Amino acid sequence: MTKWAIEAHALGCRLGARPVFSQLDLAVPRGALVGVLGPNGAGKTTLLRCLLGLARRTEGRLEVLGRDPGAVRASIGYVSQGEPPEMSLHLSAVASVAAAFQGERWGFPLHRRRERNHALEALEAAEAGALAQRPLGELSGGQRQRVRIAQALVNAPQLLLLDEPLASLDQGGQQAVLRLAKRLCLDRGITVLMSAHDLNPLLEYIDLVLYMANGQGRLGSVDDVVREDVLSALYGLPMRATRVDGRIFVHPDRGFIPELTDCCPHCEGCK
Amino acid sequence: MILGLEYAFMRHAVFAGSAIALVSAPMGYFVLLRRQAFAAHALSHVGFAGAAGAILLSLSPYLGLFAFTLASAVGLALLGSRVGERDVGIGMVLMFALGLGVLFLNLYTANAAAAIGILFGSIVGISSTQMWLSAGVALGVLVVLALIYRPLRLASLDQDAARGRGVPVGALGVVFVLLLALAVSISVPVIGALLIFSLLIGPPAAARVLARSVEGGLLLAALIGLAETWGGIAASYYIGYPASTWIAGISFLIYLLAAWGGPRLRPRAAR
Numbered sequence: 340m341t342k343w344a345i346e347a348h349a350l351g352c353r354l355g356a357r358p359v360f361s362q363l364d365l366a367v368p369r370g371a372l373v374g375v376l377g378p379n380g381a382g383k384t385t386l387l388r389c390l391l392g393l394a395r396r397t398e399g400r401l402e403v404l405g406r407d408p409g410a411v412r413a414s415i416g417y418v419s420q421g422e423p424p425e426m427s428l429h430l431s432a433v434a435s436v437a438a439a440f441q442g443e444r445w446g447f448p449l450h451r452r453r454e455r456n457h458a459l460e461a462l463e464a465a466e467a468g469a470l471a472q473r474p475l476g477e478l479s480g481g482q483r484q485r486v487r488i489a490q491a492l493v494n495a496p497q498l499l500l501l502d503e504p505l506a507s508l509d510q511g512g513q514q515a516v517l518r519l520a521k522r523l524c525l526d527r528g529i530t531v532l533m534s535a536h537d538l539n540p541l542l543e544y545i546d547l548v549l550y551m552a553n554g555q556g557r558l559g560s561v562d563d564v565v566r567e568d569v570l571s572a573l574y575g576l577p578m579r580a581t582r583v584d585g586r587i588f589v590h591p592d593r594g595f596i597p598e599l600t601d602c603c604p605h606c607e608g609c610k
Numbered sequence: 611m612i613l614g615l616e617y618a619f620m621r622h623a624v625f626a627g628s629a630i631a632l633v634s635a636p637m638g639y640f641v642l643l644r645r646q647a648f649a650a651h652a653l654s655h656v657g658f659a660g661a662a663g664a665i666l667l668s669l670s671p672y673l674g675l676f677a678f679t680l681a682s683a684v685g686l687a688l689l690g691s692r693v694g695e696r697d698v699g700i701g702m703v704l705m706f707a708l709g710l711g712v713l714f715l716n717l718y719t720a721n722a723a724a725a726i727g728i729l730f731g732s733i734v735g736i737s738s739t740q741m742w743l744s745a746g747v748a749l750g751v752l753v754v755l756a757l758i759y760r761p762l763r764l765a766s767l768d769q770d771a772a773r774g775r776g777v778p779v780g781a782l783g784v785v786f787v788l789l790l791a792l793a794v795s796i797s798v799p800v801i802g803a804l805l806i807f808s809l810l811i812g813p814p815a816a817a818r819v820l821a822r823s824v825e826g827g828l829l830l831a832a833l834i835g836l837a838e839t840w841g842g843i844a845a846s847y848y849i850g851y852p853a854s855t856w857i858a859g860i861s862f863l864i865y866l867l868a869a870w871g872g873p874r875l876r877p878r879a880a881r
């Protein structure tokens with residue numbers, strides 16, 4: 340077993356003809372909680388999908404849990420961005436988590452009791468044990484987020500990829516999800532990558548931050564990455580990181596962050 | 611003897627009706643989970659066109675049914691999986707097939723009764739060949755459904771999570787629509803192209819409101835489907851009027867009862 344949960348060298352990924360990011364170097368130790376930050380369209384979702392082997396790596400080297408991505412899917416828990424449109428609101432939380440237990444295997448589950456027990460355990464681990472019997476349709480957004488995390492935990496993953504789990508949660512809800520993620524790292528040694536839009540709620544929990552912008556990314560401690568010189572190099576324009584009362588505000592030297600979504604140094608439109 | 615089971619046509623009706631109810635319940639439950647009711651509706655009408663064409667050529671209606679529904683199932687599967695684009699594609703296929711159906715009827719005016727039989731079903735006019743064909747196809751569909759059950763369940767509840775675990779979501783979708791085409795094809799001559807929902811959607815819709823787990827829903831849907839079929843045949847035998855009318859009526863009534871009573875029946879503690 341290698342020390343690294345994720346190891347990448349000069350990793351690049353393109354979707355269609357569009358390069359999403361390139362030259363990404365990652366070394367994430369096992370059991371770390373990593374915040375993945377960056378503006379809309381920076382490639383956070385694409386990176387997580389790349390780690391799952393769903394988006395094809397187009398250049399560089401990538402090892403996830405010491406193996407090729409895709410070969411270790413069974414050990415990765417994934418919660419996608421936003422709520423799945425297919426979500427069936429009539430089902431109880433425990434039934435929807437049970438459906439994820441070894442969901443990739445063929446055949447009919449003959450051990451429904453076992454499936455259910457694993458689901459109940461996962462719900463407990465996600466601090467959603469009390470919600471087990473409630474139908475999804477009657478849960479709040481934050482409660483549903485917990486059930487989805489439980490779904491990702493039901494197969495005892497070593498790596499957990501949470502795509503914007505804090506979106507649409509209030510402060511209390513965000514803290515609860517962050518505490519939960521931290522506990523999973525500390526108690527179970529699970530490595531957690533969590534994409535987010537606001538760095539501040541994450542500050543006291545994360546071990547590392549991966550900042551993505553402009554088709555590039557930098558991984559490191561908050562003090563090493565959220566610095567004006569590093570961010571300016573990433574964004575390709577003068578950036579400021581203002582610290583006030585232990586909070587950090589990242590903004591361009593002057594005015595607002597320009598529209599970066601469809602703009603990168605490589606693509607046709609910007610030339 | 612009860613239900614007039616001393617008559618062959620009644621035995622055929624009960625046996626074939628039961629087989630169709632048993633295959634429609636789980637297929638319909640997944641149709642609801644996957645929001646493919648429109649596809650099911652379209653397949654039954656496409657089946658009608660196929661049957662009408664086969665009758666025109668003096669072939670078995672089943673040949674036309676299987677050929678048309680399976681071919682359009684492949685077409686639908688190729689159209690993509692996003693609900694929006696999917697629905698437009700289904701509408702196009704449906705329109706084209708019904709246009710053909712009208713043409714076939716127009717060319718073959720000698721036997722309007724055959725067309726009526728396909729549109730509204732003729733459960734008491736089933737031959738023994740038809741009965742065995744229905745039972746065989748139903749069994750085959752159920753076996754394949756059991757084989758793909760776990761990945762299909764996960765993909766139907768949460769596509770992204772399923773992809774993350776390496777489930778071939780696209781291929782499963784194709785297999786499912788093909789199974790649906792087979793289930794619809796054996797249902798059309800018996801229950802009627804226009805009344806296909808009475809067994810395919812009615813029982814699972816009621817079961818979904820009442821059951822909190824997928825397996826509970828499947829079981830309940832099968833029981834409701836059987837009860838509707840037997841009740842409809844019995845009512846038709848003892849009281850009169852077409853069995854299809856009874857089955858559709860009972861299906862409607864059970865759904866209303868479930869939708870009204872379901873939320874009230876649920877124990878307070880579980881809310």
Ligand SMILES: Nc1ncnc2c1ncn2[C@@H]1O[C@H](COP(=O)(O)OP(=O)(O)OP(=O)(O)O)[C@@H](O)[C@H]1O
Binds near residue numbers: 380381601
């Ligand atoms: N299927 C696709 N085909 C082509 N380009 C795509 C596809 N999906 C995403 N992209 C592009 O890839 C880039 C990165 O998208 P991604 O979804 O990874 O961003 P993100 O950082 O997750 O953004 P957000 O914060 O809005 O979720 C965007 O520029 C987007 O337009």
Ligand SMILES: [Mg+2]
Binds near residue numbers: 383
């Ligand atoms: Mg994203």
